[in-house]
Amino acid sequence: MKTVLKNIYNLLGSKALTFWMIGLFIFYYLTVAVWSKEAFGRFIQYISSNNLARALYIIFFVNVTLRIIKSLYGLKNRPGRLLLRLPLFLGIVLFLFSSFMSVNTRQSKWELLGEGDLLVLPWESLKFRVVRIESALKRDLLRMDDSLLFDYEPFITLIDTGGRQYRIGAFPPKKAGTTYMHILNFGLAPGVELRRDGKTLLKGEVALRLVPFGSVDSFELKGFNYTVYLHILPNRIIRRGQEVARNYDITAPLYQVEVLKGETTVFRGTSKQPILFDGYELVLYPPTFWVLLEVAHDPFYMAFIVALGLLIVGVVPFLISFLHKKAKA
Amino acid sequence: MSVFQAEAFVVGLKEGTKVAFAYLFVRAYLDSCNKKYLLRFLWAAFFIVFTVSLFSLKFPDAPQTKDLLTKAVGYNFALLYMLSLGLLYSKTGVDIWGPLKALFRKRFIEVLILILLVTVFALPDLSATVVYTKSQVRLKESILPALNLLMALLIAFCLFYLFLRKKTSFLSKMVELPELILVLALIKLAGGGTGGFANLSLIPTVQNGLTKLIHDIVHQTFITIMVPDHPILKTTTWNFIGIFFSQKVALWISLVVLFLPLGAFLISYLNKPIEVPEEIELPARRRKFIRSVKNRRLLHTMPVVLFMFFILSNWFVEKGQEGLRLYNPEPQPLVAESDRVIIPISSPGTDLRDGLVHKYTVEIDGENIRFLIIKRDDGTLVACLDACEICPPDGYAQAEGHMVCLYCRTPINIQSLGKAGGCNPIPLKALVTDKDVQIKVSELLEKWNLVKTGKSKVTIKR
Numbered sequence: 001m002k003t004v005l006k007n008i009y010n011l012l013g014s015k016a017l018t019f020w021m022i023g024l025f026i027f028y029y030l031t032v033a034v035w036s037k038e039a040f041g042r043f044i045q046y047i048s049s050n051n052l053a054r055a056l057y058i059i060f061f062v063n064v065t066l067r068i069i070k071s072l073y074g075l076k077n078r079p080g081r082l083l084l085r086l087p088l089f090l091g092i093v094l095f096l097f098s099s100f101m102s103v104n105t106r107q108s109k110w111e112l113l114g115e116g117d118l119l120v121l122p123w124e125s126l127k128f129r130v131v132r133i134e135s136a137l138k139r140d141l142l143r144m145d146d147s148l149l150f151d152y153e154p155f156i157t158l159i160d161t162g163g164r165q166y167r168i169g170a171f172p173p174k175k176a177g178t179t180y181m182h183i184l185n186f187g188l189a190p191g192v193e194l195r196r197d198g199k200t201l202l203k204g205e206v207a208l209r210l211v212p213f214g215s216v217d218s219f220e221l222k223g224f225n226y227t228v229y230l231h232i233l234p235n236r237i238i239r240r241g242q243e244v245a246r247n248y249d250i251t252a253p254l255y256q257v258e259v260l261k262g263e264t265t266v267f268r269g270t271s272k273q274p275i276l277f278d279g280y281e282l283v284l285y286p287p288t289f290w291v292l293l294e295v296a297h298d299p300f301y302m303a304f305i306v307a308l309g310l311l312i313v314g315v316v317p318f319l320i321s322f323l324h325k326k327a328k329a
Numbered sequence: 330m331s332v333f334q335a336e337a338f339v340v341g342l343k344e345g346t347k348v349a350f351a352y353l354f355v356r357a358y359l360d361s362c363n364k365k366y367l368l369r370f371l372w373a374a375f376f377i378v379f380t381v382s383l384f385s386l387k388f389p390d391a392p393q394t395k396d397l398l399t400k401a402v403g404y405n406f407a408l409l410y411m412l413s414l415g416l417l418y419s420k421t422g423v424d425i426w427g428p429l430k431a432l433f434r435k436r437f438i439e440v441l442i443l444i445l446l447v448t449v450f451a452l453p454d455l456s457a458t459v460v461y462t463k464s465q466v467r468l469k470e471s472i473l474p475a476l477n478l479l480m481a482l483l484i485a486f487c488l489f490y491l492f493l494r495k496k497t498s499f500l501s502k503m504v505e506l507p508e509l510i511l512v513l514a515l516i517k518l519a520g521g522g523t524g525g526f527a528n529l530s531l532i533p534t535v536q537n538g539l540t541k542l543i544h545d546i547v548h549q550t551f552i553t554i555m556v557p558d559h560p561i562l563k564t565t566t567w568n569f570i571g572i573f574f575s576q577k578v579a580l581w582i583s584l585v586v587l588f589l590p591l592g593a594f595l596i597s598y599l600n601k602p603i604e605v606p607e608e609i610e611l612p613a614r615r616r617k618f619i620r621s622v623k624n625r626r627l628l629h630t631m632p633v634v635l636f637m638f639f640i641l642s643n644w645f646v647e648k649g650q651e652g653l654r655l656y657n658p659e660p661q662p663l664v665a666e667s668d669r670v671i672i673p674i675s676s677p678g679t680d681l682r683d684g685l686v687h688k689y690t691v692e693i694d695g696e697n698i699r700f701l702i703i704k705r706d707d708g709t710l711v712a713c714l715d716a717c718e719i720c721p722p723d724g725y726a727q728a729e730g731h732m733v734c735l736y737c738r739t740p741i742n743i744q745s746l747g748k749a750g751g752c753n754p755i756p757l758k759a760l761v762t763d764k765d766v767q768i769k770v771s772e773l774l775e776k777w778n779l780v781k782t783g784k785s786k787v788t789i790k791r
Contacts, residue, residue, distance in 0.1 A: 016425045019418060026411055033538060034404045040545035102553055173555040184557050212723070258695070265695065294555060304553055326596070 012059070013066035021060040048103045061096045068093060084321035088314030094307035101300040108296035112207055114189055114288055119158065123297040126177040128158040131165065133289040135250070136186045137211070142238075142245050154186040156291050168293070173301075180301055185292035187211055188250065190230065191285025194221055201280075207290040213248055221282075226266070228282065229258040233270060251286050337465050337474035338481045343529060344458050345485025347520045351450060351513055353493050357500035358509045370440050374447035382455035390464045395523065395709075398460060401453035402521045403534040408449060409514040414590050416507030417633070421597040450513050457523035502625075508632040515636045532643050533706070537742050539583035540576065547573045576731070576740050584644055591633050599626055655733060657726035660688040660699050660715070665770050672702060672766045674710070681710055681766065686727040688715055693770055698777045699724060700757060702766055703732075703743060710761050711747040712768055713754035716780040725754055755779055 011017060025043075032039035046053035068089045075082040107123050119128040136154035158166045158176060166176040173182035188210050194202040201224075208217040208230060216231045233254045234246035255271040259282065266277040275282040352371075359367050388394045419425045432438055458478070465474035504512065521531035551573075572578055603622045605615050663670050670691050674681045681687055686703045699715035699722070716722030723735040732741040732754070747756045755776050760767040 015423045016427065019415065019423065019425050023411065023415060029542065030404065030407050030411070033541065034400050034407075040542065040549060044549060099553065170557050171555070180555060182555050182557065215722070263694075268695075294557075296555065301554075308550070308554070326600070 009066075012062050013070055014063070015067070017059075017063045018067065021056070021063060024056070044103055047100060054104075057100055061093075061100065064096060065093050081321045081325070084317040086314075087310050088318040091307050091310030091312075091314045094303060095311055098300045098303035098307050102298055102304050105300065106296055106298040108294065108298070110184065111293045111295060112290055113156065113293055114205060114207065114290045119293070119295070121179060121295060121297070124177050124179050126160040126162065128160050128166075128176065130156060131159050132157040133186075133291055135289050137250055139251055140247070140249050142247050154183055154289070154291055156183060156293065173294075173296075179295050179297050181293055181295045183291045184294045187290050187292075188232075188253070188287040189290045190253070190255070190287040192219075192228075193283040193285065194224070195281045195283065196279060205288050205290075213246070224280075225261055226277075226280075227260045229260070231256050253287065255284055257282070257284075334469075334474055334477045337462065337478040339529075340458065340461060341478035341481025342485045343520045344454065344478075345482040346489055347454065347516050348451070348482075349486045349489035349493070350516050353490070353497060354500060354504060354509055354512045357497040358504050358506065360497060361501035361504065364439070367439065367443055370443055371447065374444040375451065377444075378447055378451045379455060382452055382459055385456035385459045386463060388456075388460055390460065390467055394460055395457070395464075398453055398457040399523045399534065402457055402517065402523055403531060403538065405449045405453055406514055406517040406521055406531055406535070407538070409510055409517060413507050413510035413514055414594075416510060417594045417598075418590075420505070420507055421594060422601060446510075446513075450517065454517070454521060454523075461523060503628050503631050505629060508629055511636055512632050515632070515639060518636075519639060530643065532640075532646075535587075536580065536583060536644070537744065539586055540579035543579045543582045543586075580644065584640070587640060588637060591637055595630055595633060598630065599623075601626075655726035655728055656685060657724075657735070658686065658688050660690040663689050663691045665691055665693060668771070669767050669769045670773070672768075674761075674763075674765055682708075686725070686732065688724075691773065693774055696774070696777060698773050700768070700773065701725065701754065702759075703727070703746060705746060706744045710759075710766060712757040712759040712766060713746055714757060714773075714776050714780060715754065716777075717754055722780045 029039045029043070032042060036042075043053075047057050072082060072086070072089060075085065109121070111119060113119060113130050113133075115130050115133055117130045119130065134152070134155040134157075136152050138151045141151065153169050155167050155169050158168065158181075160166070160177060164176075166174055166181070168174045168176070168181045168183065170183045173180040175181075187207060189205040189207045190210075191205050192203070193200055202221060206219045208219065209215055210217055210230065210232050213232045213234070216229055218227055218229045220227050232248065233256050235249045235252075235254050236247040238245045238247065253271075257267065257269060257271055257275055258265060259267040259275065259277050261278070267275055267282075269275070271284050275284070355371060356368065359365055359371075385394075385398075415425060424430075426433070433442070462475045462478050465478075466472060518531045518535065520529065521534075522529040603619050605618050609615050609618055663672065670689075672681070672687075672689065673679075679687065681702055682704050684704050686701050688699060688701045690697050690699045692698075700712060701715050701724075702710055702712045705711055714722075715724040717734065725732045725741070726735055727733075728740070731743055732746065734741065741753055745753060749756055757768050757776055758772050
């Protein structure tokens with residue numbers, strides 16, 4: 001029994017096993033990448049859902065860990081070299097561990113939010129309300145052909161049920177309660193009202209992809225068989241020689257509007273004129289903002305970041321120790 | 330001699346040289362390990378593989394066939410390269426085979442491995458050459474390209490064989506099994522291209538595969554640490570992130586990935602302790618023995634160094650340019666005729682086969698639909714919308730050797746155009762005839778709707 005255990009231990013800590021495991025991964029990657037596609041994406045999917053893939057990953061992890069422990073143990077009389085190699089070795093072990101755990105335990109969602117919306121997450125005891133969205137665009141902006149897409153990084157301010165406020169940007173993610181959050185996208189949500197004979201039939205804000213300006217997006221008037229296509233036009237065009245600048249006022253944008261009933265266009269024009277069709281009137285109000293927030297519950301997020309840091313920081317001292325050893329030899 | 334015939338001649342020379350080199354190295358190896366009896370099996374295996382490859386004459390002369398064969402050649406190069414790495418690793422003193430080692434010494438297994446190696450090495454290349462010849466014959470409507478190719482193949486083989494056969498004793502000092510496999514991989518890398526003049530070596534294929542791997546790993550890391558993958562960030566942050574996605578960084582990392590195991594082998598093999606047999610007692614003889622082992626090791630590292638040198642000298646030739654100049658032509662307006670738009674392949678001032686991107690716009694039901702046509706590396710024309718499913722439809726421009734999404738600056742391999750997904754332009758089903766490219770209006774409308782109505786879009790209801 002003891003011999004069997006020793007053999008298993010020796011096998012798990014062997015270079016040959018590392019070789020075969022890496023070889024197996026490369027063979028898998030190569031085959032899937034060439035004959036199918038998205039080999040890496042599938043690999044991540046497998047280690048988060050397939051028990052065989054998980055078992056193989058764990059064997060590899062144990063193998064690497066044992067070899068690193070053996071290697072560090074062998075350096076017990078050489079504290080200098082041990083110290084130089086420790087960050088990289090720790091980084092490798094932590095990276096393998098945290099990425100596996102992160103893939104297997106992470107719960108995440110994308111939430112489209114406007115001001116005043118409530119954010120309720122299944123894993124979070126706290127609830128959050130959107131207090132404010134800070135625009136990524138200037139109020140009154142001038143666009144050249146080579147202008148940046150956004151002028152600022154957008155921010156969203158949330159308040160939780162305990163009254164704590166969180167101001168969240170695009171990167172790095174901020175922790176609110178037990179959840180990591182960051183903004184993935186930002187856009188405009190024009191106010192829309194559908195009227196008939198002075199009576200409001202529908203009213204609300206619609207999140208659309210209208211940025212960069214000129215992008216066409218559409219929405220349906222729920223319950224009515226109409227589709228509205230919108231894009232933003234410049235409020236003013238300024239030409240100086242070859243240069244063309246477009247002025248947009250996002251507090252009062254000018255829209256190109258097209259309303260379709262089935263496949264028939266019932267209105268086409270700009271929002272300067274009243275949008276009238278089939279006895280209905282569509283009124284567009286100044287837009288509010290929306291953000292696409294990525295929220296994730298991942299207990300191993302920080303460990304992964306630390307692992308990345310150790311890997312990056314650990315390479316140089318490892319190389320120094322390696323080259324020093326070779327020079328001595 | 331026309332360009333077609335010259336191209337066929339060059340392809341023939343290339344294939345002949347490949348076969349001659351491979352044969353010489355295999356023979357040198359068999360000489361060195363006293364396994365000459367395997368030579369007849371080598372010829373038999375080659376004859377079988379050659380015969381089997383002739384069946385590819387039955388394959389349709391279509392881009393899909395060429396794509397499949399290119400993949401097979403690249404895949405088999407990678408298999409040979411990986412196998413050589415494994416064998417080199419075992420040469421450093423690590424027992425990777427365990428009990429399998431005894432099995433490999435059996436004659437039957439040796440013959441089986443030899444046949445397998447010949448198949449892996451030669452079958453896809455020969456099949457690709459057969460299909461290439463078939464397409465040249467069809468295009469030229471003459472048997473001359475095939476004759477040229479055959480003649481060049483024989484000339485190359487005979488010349489190289491006659492010239493180098495005396496050198497096998499030197500070669501046999503240089504190669505053991507790991508080096509032999511690495512040399513076979515190198516021969517494939519240098520001459521494994523399947524697209525005539527446009528694609529003689531496998532370097533671009535290997536680069537594309539490796540840069541995709543690097544891109545995937547970087548992307549997965551960014552997803553895990555929650556970095557937005559579109560330019561919502563401050564410009565400086567986005568530019569910093571862009572470094573990791575840039576083609577140049579990916580090329581450098583790919584080079585490191587290729588070199589790291591070989592470099593590790595060189596360090597480890599050359600520094601492996603030399604055990605002097607106890608029966609050699611005289612210090613002078615011991616020193617002589619050590620020197621001879623070191624010399625032998627140096628000779629064995631030659632193929633590895635050669636492999637590294639070849640890669641290094643070719644790696645940045647095609648893709649290492651500094652500045653990215655973008656070619657973004659103005660879309661030419663088209664009018665739909667009945668149910669389709671028709672774009673002539675050749676018209677005054679325009680030729681779709683010139684390797685440049687050609688953009689068009691067509692108004693259908695009040696929609697201005699933009700699309701592009703470009704010749705891929707394999708010579709086929711591909712039509713795509715000038716937009717993808719992820720980004721706003723800013724379109725694409727052409728850079729050196731690849732397309733670039735104007736919105737998120739993602740580089741797109743031209744050979745991958747026509748495949749859906751990610752930041753690739755949305756592919757269009759098109760009928761490519763001898764004279765024109767035809768795209769159905771319904772196809773344009775259907776695909777353009779993917780651009781207009783973002784799938785992830787949700788409306789906020791109050």
